[in-house]
Amino acid sequence: MNGTPYTGTGTVTVTLDGTNQTATLPLAAGTIGPSVADIRKLYSDLGIFTFDPGYGGTAACESKITYIDGDAGVLLYRGYPIEQLAEHSNFLEVAYLLLNGELPDAAQMAEFDRGVLRHTMLHEQLRSFFNGFRRDAHPMAVLCGVVGAMSAFYHDSLDINDPDHRRISAFRLIAKVPTIAAWAYKYAIGQPFVYPRNSLGYAENLLYMMHAVPAEEYHVNPVLARALDLILVLHADHEQNASTSTVRLAGSTGANPFACIAAGIASLWGPAHGGANEAVLKMLAEIGHARHIPEFIEKVKDKNSNVRLMGFGHRVYKNYDPRAKIMQHTCHEVLRELGIKDDPLLDLAVELEHVALHDDYFVSRKLYPNVDFYSGIILKAMGFPTSMFTVLFAVARTVGWVSQWMEMVEDPSQRIGRPRQLYTGAPQRDYRPLDARG
Ligand code: CMC
DSSP: OOOOOOOOOHHHHHOOOTTTOEEEEEEOSSSSSSSSSSTTTHHHHHOOOOOGGGGOOOOSOOOOEEOOOOOOOTEEEEEEEHHHHHOOOOHHHHHHHHHHSSSSOOHHHHHHHHEEEEEEEEOGHHHHHHSSOTSSHHHHHHHHHHHHHGGGGGGGGOOTTHHHHHHHHHHHHHHHHHHHHHHHHHHTTTTOOOOTTTTHHHHHHHHHHHOOOOOOOOOOHHHHHHHHHHHHHSSSSOSHHHHHHOOOOOHHHTOHHHHHHHHHHHHSSSTTTHHHHHHHHHHHHHSSSSOOOOOOOHHHHOOOTTOOTTTBBSSSOOOOOHHHHHHHHHHHHHHHTTTOOHHHHHHHHHHHHHHHHHHHHHTTTTTOOHHHHHHHHHHTTTTTTTGGGHHHHHHHHHHHHHHHHHHHHHHHOOOOOOOOOOOOSSOSSOOGGGGGOO
8 A cells, every 4th residue: 555545446334333433444456366445544533443363354564576366276476376487487586576576687687696696605703603502403593593693794784774785685685594594404413514606506505505515526416406496486475474474564663684584584483384394294203104194183173182284274275275286296206306216204195185185174174285285295305304494494485575575665655563452451450569469
């Protein structure tokens, strides 16, 4: 809505029961998708707020970046279907698209590539931050800490009101987060940090920094690099999910982009969000064998168990997550390339999916596999430890977070995010001294 008049498509009238007070709320139309009722005057006109915990029915901002039709299973980045981008594009081109709104021409692409590559190294003093962590620290903790610490190192790009600063910060984040991610892994396993090699592509470089050691030659397998690039494309943005909303909320206060992305990383970590890919593998390991699936499914259906089928269900998708379909296909390709003919985990996942998709509990609730159901199996086959799965998600999503942060900062009507509440606590009362209580 951006402060400028949006395309109005009508109004909604709200009447307060038992009174003759009404509020007429304008309806705003998006390019596609449902219209929204602009409730900004509801409080001043009727003295009431709206109540929507979890924001299931609330559009928190206007955005031109990503569109999801959850019923149809459609995901568009800047209007382009995810299936087309997955097949024909690559992560850096998608990053350009998300940030700039259009696909680049050859010269723009080359300049963007150079811009990212120029920034892959970390300030050498940032190395010492890693030593402050325990070796058994979760790499998401390290990533969150070191990305937050970037605010203390790149003072020359912290003025969020300066477009050049914003652009350099964007490059720095997209370029350096993979280096931090790889070093978090190297630190955990006690191997020397491997510096980025800018002759390699984005996914190649990430594989190289994670798996190479100074003592040996390391050749990046092009099929695995392509698979990782694809995984990054699929995870690059997903409109106003929890971590992106966290980035926007932090950014709405004027906080610097490194602090905002660190907040996004923290929010992504939870098992209901980006942590689900790690949780899926733990779940498969716990189930252990296909013969235990019925027992596990019964546990999931038992409301008192608190067990969920991880990698299933989505707030927005009430159909197959389009990313999961692509992921499933890639999974087979990667295993074939690696010469893995029978992967018990994949067989178990396929069987689990089959059982769930034919069980009324999941069918009636429209619970389908989401992006995380198969991604862990691919990443494991590629040699990534489970604890790195969410870190790789964060590497990809950094592009989405930065794009959404940029869009927000450039929005002239942007205000601090400040939700209200339905207060159900004690009404006003007077303080009583300790000896007068009880
Ligand atoms: N297993 C079992 N039951 C489920 C599941 C699941 N994975 N997901 C939802 N349900 C049930 C839930 O119990 C509820 O049942 P009822 O109506 O009887 O109370 C109903 O389905 C609706 O669920 P909800 O919790 O209201 O849905 P939500 O939109 O708040 O939650 C979700 C969405 C993704 C957090 C949830 O589906 C979930 O916890 N899934 C497992 C974790 C997961 O795979 N997360 C990754 C999401 S995709 C990637 C990302 O966002 O990072």
